Amino acid sequence: MTDPAFSEQEIKESVRKRYAGAIGKSPGSCCGPAPSQPMQIGGSCCRAAPSDPMKGKFAAVAGYGDEELKRLPADAVQNSFGCGNPLAFAGVRAGQTVLDIGSGAGIDCLIAAERVGPTGKVIGLDMTPEMIERARRNAREAGATNVEFRPGEAEKMPVEDGTVDWLISNCVINLSPDKPAVFQEVARVLKPGGRISISDIVAEDLPEAIRQSRDAWTGCLAGAISEADYVKGLKEAGLRDLRVTSRIVCHIQDRVRSQPAQGAVWQLLLRDLRGSWA
C-alpha cells in the first residue's frame, strides 16, 4: 500500500469528526451486514442511508440477543457502529476486567458490565469526546456502576500494564493509521493469560483510489488491512494462539452493483472498477 495523501494526524482528526457527527444522527450500522447482502466491507460505513432497511437493526443482526438489547438504553443500541459482536466469542466471567477499544456509545461495555458483575470492571476507551460523553450518559441510564469511559487513543492507551483479562474491540482498529502501535498496546495491557476478542473489517486488494480516499478511511475501508497482515501484526506484538472464529465475506463488486449510488466511497469504487469488474 502506498502512503495515503494525508498524515496520521489528519486521518485521526477526520475519524473523530465523522464519529462526533454520527452520534445521535444515524442510528443503525456502521459497517453492518444487510440480511440479503453480507458484509459491506467498509462502504458507506457509519452513514445508513435514510432508506437503508438495516437502520436501527444492526445490533440484532450482529448476534446480540433480544433480551440483552432490551435491557440496554435504546440510545446505546441505536448508536452502535460496530461490525460484529466481539462478546459473542468471549468467555467473559464475573469479577474480570474488560477493556473495550473504541467503545463508541457503549453498547459492548454495557453488556460486558452485566457479565463481569459488581466484582468486575469494564473500561471503555475512545478518542472522540462526543462518544465518551454519550457512553457515560448511557451508563448512567443503565445504572452501570462498574464501567468507566476514558478518553484516549488506541495507539497509546491510558491503561496500566498487565491489568486486563479480556480486551474487546468492535470495528475500530481498521481506523487506526498506526496498527502496529495498537497491537503493541493490546499486548501490553493484557494480564498474563489475558485474551482478546476483536471484530473488525479486513480487505484484500483494495483499489488504490480507495486507499487514498479520506471518506473511505473514515468509512472503515481504506485503513483495512488483509486478514493475514492483521494476524501477523498481532503475532509480532507477542500474542499467541490466534484464531479467526467467524467471517462474513463480501465481494465489493456485488455491493457496488446492488447499491451504485451510495455516497462518495461507492462513487470511487465504481470509478475504479468500471471496465474491470462492472
Ligand SMILES: C[S@@+](CC[C@H](N)C(=O)[O-])C[C@H]1O[C@@H](n2cnc3c(N)ncnc32)[C@H](O)[C@@H]1O
Ligand atoms: C466504527 S465506531 C465503533 C464504535 C463501537 N465499538 C460500536 O461497536 O458501536 C469506531 C469508534 O472508534 C473510535 N476510534 C477510532 N479510532 C480510534 C483510535 N485510534 N483510538 C481510540 N478510539 C478510536 C471512534 O471514535 C468511534 O467511536
